[in-house]
Amino acid sequence: MLLFTIAFLIFLFILYKLLLIVPMREVNVIERLGKFRTVLQPGFHFLIPFFDRVAYRHDTREEVLDVPPQSCISKDNTQLEVDGLVYLKVMDGRLASYGIENYRKAAVNLAQTTMRSEIGKLSLSQTFSERDSLNESIVREIDKASDPWGIKVLRYEIKNITPSRHVIHTLEKQMEAERSKRAEITLANAEKAAMINMSEGERQEAINLSEGEKRKRINEAQGTAQEIAIIARAKAEGMLLVSGALSKEGGHAAMNMQLKEQFIKQVGGILENSDVSVVPAEMAKLEGFFEGMEQVTSAVKAPQGGRA
Template sequence: MDPFLFFTLIVIAAIYLIMKTCIVVPQTYSFVVERLGVFRGALGAGFHFLIPIMDQIRYKQLLKEIAIDIPPQTCITKDNVSILVDGILYIRVMDPYKASYEIENFRNATIQLAQTTLRSEIGKLILDHTFSERDDINANVVRALDEATDPWGIKVTRYEIKNISPPKEILHEMEEQVKAERVKRAEITISEGEKLSRINRSMGERQEAINLSEGEKIKKVNEAEGKAKEIEFIAKAKAKGIQMIAEATGNEGGPEAVNLQITEDYLSGLGLILEKAKTTVLPTEMANIVGFFEGISKVTNKFPGLDSEKE
């Protein structure tokens, strides 16, 4: 045999044995090893030695959280409406041994189980509740899947509904219902606004009336106080004038001055009455006029000549 060919074969065999003997497991992976067809163990991340030919890596399991798309499927609600629902499922391999030997293909099995569980949950609700109770649906699906996949060494961490697509007819009816609700809310909002506006207007008018009445009250009080002060000042002035007149009567010529002042005031008042009156009535006999002045002279003693003239 050619020595070069023999050396080449030796090198290839050595490389093969090294590759089968020295194994490096990446982080977040677990390699399931069988020895002569029997489970030997699960290798974690790091460097490991295997016995060539006897030990074999049968499965490689990823330990990170895996996101699996759930294909769209038709579900029937409690009120017999067909809707199209899809979602996304998050799982994690917790036991590489169970995930390898307890189920043939845990991903496909989990997808099928998620679809059947989702159909069951949707069938318990009417159409309107499928939109408002997504969180409850997701929680129920996760709980059911987690219990079912526990023997497989799988942990279901989360499930999320991506889309809920009702038929076009139902979608149109829902849009009309939403429009009606919006119109209703708008009318309620407008009515509430008008109500508040009327309340505010009435409160403003009430406050305005109160302010006007308070102002009128204060005005009248001020006017009354002003009149009272005016009357008080006039009374004080009159009292002072009377006092001065009383003091003047004690002096020489005082009584005559007082009588003259009374006569002038009387005549001034009489002139004002005759000036303002529309109809003036005079005595028909001159004697009456003379008597009129005689009466004045008796009061004032300022017309003594009338008696002599009458005689």
């Protein structure tokens, strides 16, 4: 019974060494008598007991490695403390096993040295504003150096960029000065806009006043023109009436009588308002003037008596 048990255990041990199941997330590197034989993919495989052995197991999933913080010097001689994350994946199990002793440690150290080198090419402000381009540069350099290791660096992400206390204090002063500058610029722009609005208002007021004055003058001119037209029409109608009256019998005599009356009124007014005596130059003609007046009066009365 003891021999049977021993034989069964030996059979199970040989069967364990003969059969190999590789999980989906791994690849296994097989050595035969200490020499590389093959890389087994996920699935069921047979091995030769005591000759074949699984030398290395590699996870084929994407791995995330933490890059410890380290001190860096920027292009403008500013001391920074930078840390990050590197994402990589095993692409070739043989190279990952025999190309380097520990690809994870090598990838982290390579990321640190590359990060120091790339930050040394940038100024302090560029390290904050150009983080994406910095990550791409680090990935490109790491991937180029890690190609013989059978791994693929997918991306690199900087977590924190921490300047020294002195640099932080200087940046705070700079930001305060920048905020003051922006406030002054904002106030200046506000004053400028207020002055522009006031000038626009004054300009519009002047335009409105000039438009009103213009309209007033136009209305006055139109009123004057209408007044002149009305007076002209009235004079024209009066002239027509006078010409009509003159064309009738006795019209000329009536006109002469009217003119003489107006002349007498004008002369009388001049004599009343003047401080000196006004006497006609030719006294002989004054008698003829009054005789003519009597003849006109008798001529006017004669038609009236005949009509009666």
